[in-house]
Amino acid sequence: MSVLSVVAGIARGAAGIAWEAPQSTLGAVNFAIELARGGVSRVTRERGRIFVELRGSRAISLGHFVFWSTVDAPIVRVGPYNKEHEYGHALQSRMLGPIYLAVVGVPSTIRVMYAAAQYLVTKKPWDGYYEGFPESWADRLGGVPRRSRAAR
Numbered sequence: 001m002s003v004l005s006v007v008a009g010i011a012r013g014a015a016g017i018a019w020e021a022p023q024s025t026l027g028a029v030n031f032a033i034e035l036a037r038g039g040v041s042r043v044t045r046e047r048g049r050i051f052v053e054l055r056g057s058r059a060i061s062l063g064h065f066v067f068w069s070t071v072d073a074p075i076v077r078v079g080p081y082n083k084e085h086e087y088g089h090a091l092q093s094r095m096l097g098p099i100y101l102a103v104v105g106v107p108s109t110i111r112v113m114y115a116a117a118q119y120l121v122t123k124k125p126w127d128g129y130y131e132g133f134p135e136s137w138a139d140r141l142g143g144v145p146r147r148s149r150a151a152r
Contacts, residue, residue: 017064019097023105024063031065041069049090051083061089061138063100075115076129081144085130088142092134104134111135 017024031052034040042053051066057073059082068083078085089108093100115126130139130146139146 016094020063020093020100022063022098023093023100024065026101027062027065027067030060030062030067034067047087049087051087053083059086061086061093063093064090066090072125075112075119075125077125077127079146081139081142081146084142084144085135085138086142088138088140088144089134091141092138104138107134 027050031040031050034052034054039054039056039058040052041055044051044053049064049066051068054067054069055071057069057071057078058067059069059078060067066083066086066089068086070078070080070082072078089104092104096103111129111132115129118124118126129135130144138144
């Protein structure tokens with residue numbers, strides 16, 4: 001391995017960190033909070049990301065941090081593919097860089113808020129959560145074999 005290839009690898013790594021800095025910073029803060037509250041079940045390094053399995057029903061992908069769980073929330077069923085779904089969001093973060101929070105984070109948060117409101121009215125989880133943008137895109141990127149409600 002040449003010195004040039006080592007330097008190029010370091011530069012690519014630094015550029016990747018800078019490209020996702022806003023969401024990775026939030027991810028580091030969320031990681032510290034989850035550690036402090038005892039919410040972390042397991043931490044692994046995979047696919048260039050830090051995967052944090054959480055106790056409970058929370059899940060979010062913030063830059064280099066992929067927080068996931070297989071525990072269903074009352075408002076949305078996460079199922080067995082939550083890790084891959086959240087990794088799909090990590091790939092969106094890699095593609096979109098500093099605009100990820102605006103392009104993916106805001107619509108995703110709005111979908112969660114809708115799911116919560118729908119649950120208050122019906123007392124049932126929202127089965128359509130993963131069918132719209134940006135969730136269906138995250139599923140495709142993460143390789144989640146989810147069937148749509150129309151196909152059921």
